[in-house]
Amino acid sequence: MLPGKRSRFLCQHVATLKERNRLEIRSEMNVPRSPSSTLFGPALLCGAAGGLLAYVLLHDTMAAALVVTASLGGAFLSMLSVKTQQRRAAAKLKQSATHTGDLEDCGVFAEVVKAASGRLRTLRDQVDEASRLRAELEARNHVRRKQALQFERAFSSLDQGVLITDPQGQLRFHNSAADELFRLAGPETQSASQPTGDSDRLLSTIPTLAALLEEARLRSAATDRRTAEFTIGNEPSELCYRATATNLTDDDGSLLGTVTLFTEIGDERREKNRHAEFVSAVSHEFKTPMASIKAFTELLVDGDVTSEMERQEVYGFIETQIDRLTRMVDNMLNLTRVESGVIQVHREDCELNDVLQKSLNVVRPAAEDKQIRICSELSDLYLAAYIDRDLLGQAIINLISNAVKYTPDGGEVRLKSRMDESEAIIEVSDTGMGIPEESLPHIFDRFYRVPENNKAAAGTGLGLSLVHYIVTELHNGRISVQSKVGDGTTVKIALPLGHQRQSRTEPERTLVRN
Amino acid sequence: MTPRILACDDESFITRSISMKLAKAGYEVVTAADGQQALDLIRTSSPDLLITDCQMPRMNGLELCRQLRADPATANLPVILLTAKGYELDRDEVQLNLRVQHIVAKPFSPRELLKLVDELAAGPQQPAGTDPAHDSTNT
Numbered sequence: 001m002l003p004g005k006r007s008r009f010l011c012q013h014v015a016t017l018k019e020r021n022r023l024e025i026r027s028e029m030n031v032p033r034s035p036s037s038t039l040f041g042p043a044l045l046c047g048a049a050g051g052l053l054a055y056v057l058l059h060d061t062m063a064a065a066l067v068v069t070a071s072l073g074g075a076f077l078s079m080l081s082v083k084t085q086q087r088r089a090a091a092k093l094k095q096s097a098t099h100t101g102d103l104e105d106c107g108v109f110a111e112v113v114k115a116a117s118g119r120l121r122t123l124r125d126q127v128d129e130a131s132r133l134r135a136e137l138e139a140r141n142h143v144r145r146k147q148a149l150q151f152e153r154a155f156s157s158l159d160q161g162v163l164i165t166d167p168q169g170q171l172r173f174h175n176s177a178a179d180e181l182f183r184l185a186g187p188e189t190q191s192a193s194q195p196t197g198d199s200d201r202l203l204s205t206i207p208t209l210a211a212l213l214e215e216a217r218l219r220s221a222a223t224d225r226r227t228a229e230f231t232i233g234n235e236p237s238e239l240c241y242r243a244t245a246t247n248l249t250d251d252d253g254s255l256l257g258t259v260t261l262f263t264e265i266g267d268e269r270r271e272k273n274r275h276a277e278f279v280s281a282v283s284h285e286f287k288t289p290m291a292s293i294k295a296f297t298e299l300l301v302d303g304d305v306t307s308e309m310e311r312q313e314v315y316g317f318i319e320t321q322i323d324r325l326t327r328m329v330d331n332m333l334n335l336t337r338v339e340s341g342v343i344q345v346h347r348e349d350c351e352l353n354d355v356l357q358k359s360l361n362v363v364r365p366a367a368e369d370k371q372i373r374i375c376s377e378l379s380d381l382y383l384a385a386y387i388d389r390d391l392l393g394q395a396i397i398n399l400i401s402n403a404v405k406y407t408p409d410g411g412e413v414r415l416k417s418r419m420d421e422s423e424a425i426i427e428v429s430d431t432g433m434g435i436p437e438e439s440l441p442h443i444f445d446r447f448y449r450v451p452e453n454n455k456a457a458a459g460t461g462l463g464l465s466l467v468h469y470i471v472t473e474l475h476n477g478r479i480s481v482q483s484k485v486g487d488g489t490t491v492k493i494a495l496p497l498g499h500q501r502q503s504r505t506e507p508e509r510t511l512v513r514n
Numbered sequence: 515m516t517p518r519i520l521a522c523d524d525e526s527f528i529t530r531s532i533s534m535k536l537a538k539a540g541y542e543v544v545t546a547a548d549g550q551q552a553l554d555l556i557r558t559s560s561p562d563l564l565i566t567d568c569q570m571p572r573m574n575g576l577e578l579c580r581q582l583r584a585d586p587a588t589a590n591l592p593v594i595l596l597t598a599k600g601y602e603l604d605r606d607e608v609q610l611n612l613r614v615q616h617i618v619a620k621p622f623s624p625r626e627l628l629k630l631v632d633e634l635a636a637g638p639q640q641p642a643g644t645d646p647a648h649d650s651t652n653t
Contacts, residue, residue, distance in 0.1 A: 280599060284569065287598035288525055291621035295531035298624050304538045317527055369526055409547075457524075457571060 017127050047071030082108065089113045093120070161241075161262035167255040169217050171199040181206070181262060184239065185232050206230055209243050213258060216245040220255045229265065240266045274446075278461060281449075285328055289321040320365055327362070327397065334394065335462050345388050345474050349498045352383035352424050353417055359396035360415055367404045367413060374400075377416045383424045384498030387475055392495075395470040398463040399428040399491050405457040406489070407432035424497055429490035435483040443481065444468040452485075471495070517635045518542045518559065522552040522578070523567040523596065532565060535624035536631060549573025553581055556588055563634055565627070567620075568597040579612040592634045594627070596620055 051068030055061060089109035093116055103110040152173070155162045161178035165171055174182075186205030203210040208230035216226050224247045232239045242263045248256040296314045305311050337343040360376055367374050385392075396415075403413040407430045416427040435443060439450045446465040471477040471493050483489040519541045521532040526547070533543035544559055546552035548570045556564070564582070568575040575595055582588040593612075597603055598620040608614045616630050 280602065284598045287620045288528075291598065292525065292527035292531060294621040295528065295535075295624050299531060299534055302625060304535055304624075310534075317530070321527065 013130055017123060017130065020123070044072065044075060047075060085109050093117060161260075163213075163260040163262075164257055165199075165213055165217070165260070166257045167217065169199075169213060171202060172257065174202075178262065181232065181241070206232070209260070212243055212245050213260065216247055216258050217255070220247045220249075224249070239264065240269050274448075274461075281461065282332070286325065289324045289328075292321045293318055293325075323362075330394065331398070331462055331466065334391070334466055343474070345391065347386050347388050347475075349384050350387050350389055352385040352387070352426070352495070353378045355387070355389055355393050356396055356415060356417055356426065359393050359400060362397050363400040363404055366401060370404065370407070370409045370411075372404055372407055372410070373412045375412065375414045377414065379417045379419060381419050383417060383419060385424050385495050386498045387495065388470075391470045391474060395467040395493075396426070396428070398467050402463055403428055403430035403432060403489070403491075406430065406453055411488075419497070420494070422497060423494040426493040426495070427490055429488060431488045434485040434487055434489055435481070436485055440481060440483065444479075467491075516540060516542045517562040518544065519563045519565060519631060520544050520546060520552060520555055520559075520561040521565045522546040522549070522570070522575070524548055524570045525567070528567065528596070531624055532627065535628055539628055539632070541631065541635075549575060549578035549581075552578055556582065556591070561591070563592050563594070563631060565594045565596065565631070568595060568599065568603070576608070576612065579608075579614060583612060594618055594630055594634070596622060 047068045047070075050071050051064040054067045055064035058064070085105070085107035086109060089106040089112065092103070092106060092113050103113055106113050155173065156175045158175060159177055161181050162173070162175045163171065163178050164173040182202050182205050203213065208228050212226055212228040225244065227242055227244045229240065229242045232241065242265045243260050244263070245258050245260045247258050250256050296318050299305050300311070300314060305314050334343075356378060357376070360374065364374060400413060400415060407413060411431040413431075414427070414429045416425075416429075418425050433453055435450055436452055439452070442448045443450065444464050444467075446461065448465075449461045468479055471479045475495055477493055477495040479494075480492050481489065482492070519536055521529045521536075521543055522545070523529045523532075524547050526545075529545040529547075533545055536543045544555055544561065546555050549566070550573045552564070552566060553573065555561070564578075566575040566578055573581075575597075579593055579595070582591055582593070590613075593614045594616045595608060595614045596618050603617065605617065608617060615634060618627060618630070
């Protein structure tokens with residue numbers, strides 16, 4: 001029985017008990033009324049008979065009258081006394097049922113009062129017990145109501161949409177986040193404030209959801225949790241959600257209802273798509289040098305390369321392509337190391353210009369291939385930087401090869417270094433196609449590729465994110481980009497100088513990315 | 515007359531290897547670095563066969579084919595498409611609509627490529643013929 005019902009029942013019970021109590025007391029009180037009336041008749045009869053006898057025996061009307069009067073008076077007095085006793089008994093009963101105490105003044109009613117007050121006590125106890133139970137239930141009911149309210153408020157305040165449906169599939173609860181979804185899904189759904197009446201209409205605005213709930217309801221035995229994904233709106237501003245419907249069952253396994261949670265999965269989907277694009281880009285990137293290597297090797301095997309000069313050229317091609325593949329594998333490996341959160345950093349005092357020069361030499365063939373002029377304006381000063389040669393070298397190679405990649409044939413790529421107060425500044429600039437302003441904030445994001453430049457060159461969207469990580473996270477440096485579409489791009493890196501290193505105390509460390 | 519082949523790829527190493535192989539076999543080879551350049555070259559030097567990569571800057575291989583098919587003068591130019599992303603290609607679209615004769619996956623074998631070129635250059639089974647620039651069936 002529900003707490004409310006139980007409390008109502010108890011109330012009724014108490015009222016019934018009280019009523020019965022009153023009636024019983026009344027009937028007990030009625031008993032003593034009879035002696036007074038029954039005594040009055042015989043007393044009257046006795047008086048009459050005594051008068052008649054006195055008149056017969058004494059032939060004296062006076063005496064007879066006296067006898068009659070006396071007996072009548074006696075009868076009246078005794079009646080009065082009984083009345084008094086009755087009144088006292090009634091008062092006693094009314095006064096208290098718990099303490100009857102001295103019953104002597106109740107005379108003939110003593111027994112009756114005793115029995116009645118005993119009965120009264122039992123009834124009073126029953127009433128007390130019932131009242132106590134009722135108070136207890138009301139308190140419990142109050143707590144329950146508060147708990148229910150708490151849950152409801154908690155669900156309502158969630159950013160995640162929540163729906164609760166009953167075993168018949170009717171909506172029993174939906175929070176404001178869920179309402180928002182319904183509103184977005186069906187513009188004609190003005191208000192979702194009447195859940196039960198509009199249940200079907202509301203659910204039908206998201207057909208995938210309606211189907212999911214129907215399946216969860218009808219096939220509740222198969223599995224207690226089901227998911228479905230749906231989108232709301234159209235392409236650019238489209239919202240992706242996953243609905244997870246969980247069946248709630250009673251202790252005996254019967255269906256109580258279904259609770260459905262909505263999770264926004266836009267980021268998840270975008271990440272998945274990006275990852276798919278990344279894998280596709282990576283495989284393309286790998287296949288290109290592999291294709292050259294295979295082609296030239298086959299040419300050599302088939303004897304298609306006849307002159308010694310040509311042969312030397314082909315060997316050179318193969319070597320270049322293998323180096324390129326190696327660099328790509330290095331990039332991939334570094335990324336994996338960054339991603340897995342553990343990367344070994346070996347920082348030491350190095351001549352920065354030396355590292356820059358070596359990086360430049362790696363990219364030079366690719367630049368020559370596109371007739372891109374490479375200008376290096378390295379500082380005349382000895383730039384001592386506290387760096388990891390390989391990692392920073394990799395970052396610089398990535399920057400220069402990006403510059404070469406996105407600069408049209410015949411363009412120019414410039415590498416500068418200088419000392420600036422407490423920092424070493426490195427600048428890589430090109431006369432390439434530039435980066436649109438809206439893309440600038442994203443260029444260091446993993447897998448991000450500038451849509452406009454996507455077709456200009458193949459890439460994985462890894463290079464710059466790795467550069468950013470190496471410069472900022474591993475070298476406490478800063479990186480900034482300036483770009484103008486059509487004019488070119490300049491990437492500027494600032495690194496703390498070698499003699500200033502504060503972190504010298506940790507020459508070799510393992511960085512754990514959080 | 516020596517059949518003229520246009521090899522188009524943004525990777526100069528690829529065009530270089532193709533031209534080495536085909537030149538040895540007696541073909542005349544011209545090269546282009548992207549679709550736009552190829553389109554210009556086709557209009558000026560009217561090759562007998564096109565070998566093109568798919569993914570290229572400026573104009574990709576598929577767009578190049580689309581443009582060629584739209585122009586009656588080049589509508590029947592035989593095409594071999596090189597691609598590094600074979601599984602992503604809509605083969606029906608490429609072979610039926612763009613009428614690309616062969617799709618060759620990268621890394622490719624120049625030896626196999628030469629076989630295909632020989633077939634197309636000599637093949638009477640190809641309605642495109644060996645000299646599509648003078649083919650008037652479409653006009």
